[in-house]
Amino acid sequence: MIQINNLHVSIEGKEILKGLNLTINKGEVHAIMGPNGTGKSTLGNVLSGKDGYTISEGTVLFEGIDLLELEPEERAQMGLFLAFQYPVEIPGVSNANFLKASINEIRKSKDLAPISATDFLKLMREKMELVEMKKDFISRSVNVGFSGGEKKRNEILQMAMLDPKLAILDETDSGLDIDALRIVANGVNKLRTEENAFIIITHYQRLLDHIVPDFVHVMYDGKIVKSGDKSLALELEEKGYDWIKDEVEAV
């Protein structure tokens, strides 16, 4: 689904990603772990097309297409989704209106007619149940006055509504209590199919208790330095990251 090859990225002259390689096939869930400041969030942002990064080397192919050439909205229209660590508040725009705009823009890019009001409401109700949102949520402004947990659940709701091929969850678990974590994880698990894929960026093992990954990668100093299966996450939880740093620096 996506092939990242030797990706070098810098911001304001400082190199953050230093030759990252990662291939993800459909049906897979990849967890990316690692200490703070190693480039995990940068990876999510660069894949989604955020401005301000300089890509000096490397390629990213998404469904065979050069992703780095595309605008952020074109990437989303192709089926890429980023669940933000810090979602933006949009006063005066209801969740329903926002999601309708989003769905219709994506449909427009595929030459499809706008979704009917009935179909939209049906879809929204169904997906809201998935993340256990109350009914009044439909008319509330996007993320305005939401608790941290609600904002993250809203990201999962948006993901459910847009049904992406590849979803990147950027520290969606940070700041969540046990219940919110369970709701978010349930949401993701119900959306997992043989046709889509997930990248879960996280510091902690605890989300991976609920969303079992097929692969676990450790990022350090702008690269993936270790990959394994779910047992790697447990090992990291137990031993911390220092042994990885030691291993990398010993090479």
Added chain:
Amino acid sequence: MTTIIETSIYSQTLDELLETQQLPEEIVQKKISAIQKFEELGLPSMKHEEWKYTYLAKVFKKGFTPGIQTNNNNNYSERIKEYLPAISSDKNRLVIVDGIFSKEFSQINTSTEYHISSLADAWENNIQTATELFTSITKQQDRALTALNSALCQDGVFIEVADECTAQIELLLIHTGQMQMSMPRILIQIGVNGYLSIAEQVILLENSSFSNVVSEIKTAEGAMIEWVKIQDPGANMYHFDSCYVQQATKSNYHCTTVSLSGELIRNNQFIEIQGENAHADLGGISILDNKEQTDNLIIIRHSAPNTTSNQLYKNILNGESTGVFNGKIVVDQIAQKTNAFQSNKNILLSDDAAAFFRPQLEIFADDVKCSHGATSYQIEDHELFYLRSRGISKELSRSLLMYAFAADVVEEIEDTLLREGVKSKIASKLKIEF
């Protein structure tokens, strides 16, 4: 401080008006003294502190003619009807065409709760309140445009809401665009705990027009007004709107102006808070382009203790457009515990657009809270990225964020229908389809 213009045309118009229209003697006298006042004042120059950014004489030199208006708009009937979607029979719709109340297009429900009529009818039928109210709040007419309206208004609207009663009104100010000056007068009196809501629209059918509308609003204890003015007449309209409001104890005046187009829109609000625990809430959002200009002048005088006022004006300015917010708060010595705030926020989308904010505080009481602030706002990249990452085009993402910028002005509107109406107007101005 004044500009000399040829004023004889205005006094001639008044002569003509007094010959053709049957008016109570008291009104005739008020009109004569108003034209004298107008001639004495002349037009304010840009040195006048209330006219720093708007050159009124230039507008007067464009050749708009006062003249007596006849209610003969047959040529425009079809065009006017386009602005009048069907409404249910229990609604009130007041249509003013070129300053004259149109019986043909208006719909008034008779009710014991209120009295609504054309101002000409109210005067002709010698309705005492309509005679007394006229110029009772504008007082000595020391503003030229107000004096001119007092002198030359032929018609308009008279609304009286009874104690504990409610009236809801749709008001359309339609201008056919024949270079005429229209000067309707709106007189409103609201009884104890009465409620009035007005959804106003300013419309120009073609070419260019000048309007100078003056409203006088008198509230009894506990009265509430919610007034929304949607000003989207298109490029060639010169629209001057002055509201004079007298607020009694526990009354509430809330006016929101939504200025979406117009060569020049001037909104004056002169508010006298005379009773304790009264509140005034003024909001405005302008979304302008090209050489359009809105100029909002708000003067709120707190003359009673424990009163509050709030002013929030926002501009989204593109092209060479200009947004002016001139806000003055006066707190009399007796008005202790006054809370008064003014805020101005702007998005400038082009280097040639300009926003001006002139806050003025005149405080004679010692125990008050007053503040003012102005900020310019920019759409942030990370906000734009969030929306675009949801598949929304850059252009629509920007529009949605501008819509969000306007939201707090709009969310203040308590009446759901009015609020939703304003939201949809702003959305369509920003080319958003919800």
